[in-house]
Amino acid sequence: MVFDLDGTLIHSAPDIRCGVNEVMAMRGLPFFPMDEVIAMIGNGLPALCERVRVARGLAESEKERLFAEISIAYSAVNGIESEVYPGVADALNRLAARGHALGVCTNKPRGPALDVLTRFDLAEQMSVIVGGDDLSVKKPDPAPLAAAFDSLGGRGIFVGDSEIDALTATNLGVPFILFTEGYRKSPAEALKKAAAFSAFDDLPRLIETQCFG
Template sequence: MAAIVFDLDGTLVDSAPDIQAALNDVMAEAGATPFDLASVIRFIGGGIPPLMEQAMQARDLPMAQHAALVARMVEVYGAESTERTRVFPGVIAALGQLRGQGHVLGVCTNKPEAPARHILAALGLAPYFDVLIGGDTLAVKKPDPAPLHAAFAGLGAEVSLYVGDSEFDAEAARRAGVDFLLFTEGYRKSPVEALPQRARFDAYEAFPELVETLLAAV
C-alpha cells in the first residue's frame, strides 16, 4: 500500500479556462486588456497572489493594487471555478482502481482550500481522497515541503508518491524527500527532462500500472 498525493490544477483537472475567465473579469474591472489562455497557463502554479502579480506586471498595473485585486480574483473565481473546468481523461477510473488496490489518496495544491474542495466535490472527485491540503491550509505553500509533509502525515502509509505537473511540484517533492511522478500534459513551463522525477506519464489509463511497477521495485 502507498500514500499517493496529487496536485490539482494541471494534474487532475484542466482548470485553466476558468482561471482565465476570472482573471480577465478582474483585469477588465481594472481597465486592463485580457489575457489569452496560453499566457494564463504560464502564470499558474504558485497560487492566486503570484498569478495576479505576474498579470499585473504584464499589464503595468501598480502593485499597490495587488491585495485588492487578489481579493477580487478570489471572489470572482470562487463563483465560477467549475464552469469550464474538466477532469482529465482517465482520472476517475484510475483513482477508483488505485483505491481498489488499497492505496490511500490525497491532494496537495496551491489553490486555496475552499475552491479546491468545491472543485473536487462538483466534479465527483471528492470521495476518492482522504486528505486535502490547500494553498492556505498552512502558513506556507509549495514548493515549501511542509504542505506535502502534512498531506502524507494525514494518510499514514510508509511509501509516499507525489503526482504533479509543474516545476513547483517537482521542487516540493525534492525538498520533501518523496518520489515525484510527472504528468506531462499539464501546465509545466520547462522540458520534461529538466524536472527531477522518478517517472513520467501522459495518460491516466496507464497510471495504476505505473504505480504497481514502481512499488514492485521498492
C-alpha cells in the same frame, strides 16, 4: 499517493482565465490569452494575481484590491469551464481498490479546491486535502506535502505536473511522478522524477510495474 490539483487532476486554466479576464474587463484592461494564463499558474493564487498586476502595469498599491477582485471573480466561475483530465476518475478508483490511500496537496486555496473536487465527484476519493491556505507556507516548501502524507499515515508517491511539484517532492525526499500534459514550463526531461506518464489510464499499471523507494 498524493496528487497536485491544477494541471494534474483538473484542467482548471479556462476558469482561471475567465476569472482574471472578468476583472480585466471591469478595469478596462486587455484580456489574457490562455497561454499567458497557463504561464502564470503556479505558487498559488496570490502569486498569479501578482503576475497579473505586473503584466498589466498596475501599481503596487493595487495588489490587495486586485487579489480580492480576482478571488471573487474566480470563485464565481470555479468548475464551470474546467475539465477533469481523461481517465482520472477511473485511475483513482483503481488505485483506491488496490489499497492506496489518496490525497491532494495544492497551492489553490482550500475552499476553491474542495469546491472543484466536489463538483467533479472526486472529493470523496480523497482522504486528505491540503490547500494553499492551510499552512503558512506553500509548495515547493515540503511542509504541505508532508502534512498530506502524515494524514495518510506515512510517506508515499507524489504525482504532479510542474517544476514546483517536482521540487516539492525533492525537498521532502519522496518519489515524484510527472503528468506530462499539465502546466509545466520546462521540458519534461529537465524535471527530476521517478517516472512520467501522459494518460491517466496508464498510471495504475505504472505504479504496479515500477519500484519506488
